[in-house]
Amino acid sequence: GLAERNTAKTIQSIWEEEIFSRIHPDDLQEKHLQELRFFHFLKSVPEKKRPDYYLIHNMRMRDHSGRYVHILHRMFYIASHSNGSVWLSLCLYNFSMDTSLSCTILNSADGQTLELEKQNCNDLLSDREKEILQLINKGKMSKDIAQTLSISINTVNRHRQNILEKLQVNNSIEACRIAKELHLL
Structure with missing residues (x-):
């Protein structure tokens, strides 16, 4: 696994710095970009349907020996504020055998997929x-x-x-x- 066998660690933070430090630098930049794109995509989705969508993204993370292994990252926005803005997200990381999987948004209610383009983010800011x-x-x-x-x-x-x-x-x-x-x- 990513850690030594029979070890556990509690991270005293809500931030993912411990995880970020293991992600390949190129993949970390891509992860941030795709999460921002997913966030902006969800703003166009009716609030009640937002939990139906999640993001999947393949990346490389260092294991306990320092070797990069393929990981599937899934991100869910599972709650919104009363004003409709996205509030709570959940990220899951699992080992991945399929390294060809591109960054995709999935609708778990109907199986529809939307592939996010791997492009620069120049359009995020004016x-x-x-x-x-x-x-x-x-x-x-x-x-x-x-x-x-x-x-x-x-x-x-x-x-x-x-x-x-x-x-x-x-x-x-x-x-x-x-x-x-x-x-x-």
């Missing part, structure tokens, strides 16, 4: 949002960004909120990190 994120990455404050781009500080702050929402992060530092991983910066 050109203006990318421009603002680049300035944030350089350490610029909203006031300075507003002056540089000749827009109001309120417009800058609205773009910042949109960036955080689209990249599914809580702050600008995380947004810059994810944007770098996805080659948006």
